[in-house]
Amino acid sequence: MSDGPTAVSDDWTPSARELERAAYRRRRARRSLLVAAASTAGVTTLLAWALVSAPGWPRVRDSFLSWDAARRSLPDVAVGLWLNLRMFAVVAVAMLLLGLAVAVARQLPGPVFWPVRALATAYVDLFRGMPLLVLLYLVGFGVAGLRLQGVPASATVLGGVALTLSYSAYVAEVFRAGIESVHPAQRAAGRALGLTSGQTLRLVVLPQAVRRVVPPLLNDLASLIKDSGLVSVLGIPLDAVRYAQIWSAQLANFTPYVVAGALFMLVTIPLTRLTDALARRRGYLPQGAHL
């Protein structure tokens, strides 16, 4: 209907000035690379020297970086990590579903849903406010101690439940922030079409909200992997940290913990990189970070 702009005809060859600028930028880039390399080498050497020359270094090296202890504990710690990863997979799905349900429950309109809203708010207050460690003891030992019919007594399952309770409360708040970030005009447009408030939430608001909170959710997932190691306080689940504990006691050496830490980082670092990449693609982080 309206005329667009005239198409650009392009027979461009770089001007002498542009060639000169490009050459200058290349020289600068080479120089930057050299400076960065020199600076990295310098800082690394300095840190290594500070560490090695510390008075307690020989003892710390023996008890935290023992090659022999690492070699002997690695197989068991790796087996333990497999349990952490399986717990993570189950808890991650459970916390996302529960968190979304709680966030939606807090949005339900009308007096009928008052108790649901109140319950959802209390849920978030309770489980977000309580230290995870305390929650693990309460669920892992307290609930197990009730010996209720049908409640699993497995410490692994109960530990997973405690993680789910705590993390779903956080995730509910992330979802809620996403829901509230969708402009009210979107709701108005949905309602104006005759959609009910529930349909508007499900078909208009939530799809936009969920897309927006993917980076913070990935952040919580990375955090969940690490905190799955806390179930070791229940004693029974033989996860990576618990195996590290056992080997550490057996060898009178802290190296197995370092091994466990390194294995966790092998999982969490790729996940956080993925988070950054996603966030950048969606424009949450500045593209021109060099400025």
Add this chain to the structure above:
Amino acid sequence: MTPGPPLLRVAGLRKAYRGGDAVLAGLDLDVAAHEVVVLVGASGSGKSTLLRCIDLLEPVDDGTIELDGREITDPRVDADAVRARLGMVFQSFNLFPHLTVLGNLTLAPRRVHGLPREQARERALAVLDRVGLAARAGAHPDELSGGQQQRVAIARALVNDPVLMLFDEVTSALDPELVGEVLDLVRDLRADGRTMIVATHEIGFARQVADRVCFLDGGRVLEQGPPAQVLGDPVHERTRRFLRRLPT
């Protein structure tokens, strides 16, 4: 204009936003079927508020609104069913950014009016063709120009075949060169015999498209009549002053 009850009857409508003065203070307005009523008036005169009240997007403080002789401001009325019969077009388009153009158009036909997917799709494509955007059915709203987005928004309202269409300053967010394509479309709808209430600042357009122009001031319709009279030779001094301040 026509005998019998009007399609829409607004009587004594009052609306104040929380903590503010009344925007509408006992406004009366009748709209007959196939009539095009244009609302003009200064910013804050209540044009948008009136449209939002008619679409039941704002609760009213007093007065009544009747559609087809039935009061829709009655709290026992199913507001979703009323909104499903009306079509609203917003100043800032309010397209759903996560859906394609086609997805925007088929949402209400499928979810509100219960059309099967294929049928909703066919209807949506027919309406898109009508607004000249059939080729962009698969695009997302952010890939379209402002004028195209607003035409999609009009199509999204049109696809439900509303008994009354409400246009809330639909060209105010557009570049001047894109205003024309949207106004052309509204003119086409008038030729089809659509009943419309159009809030606008485009006085030239109001003159062409209106059966009746209503000048809103002080929370009421201060004066109304054929466009030539209200815009050309208004009775009230307040209307004259408003028109003098506008370009063209």
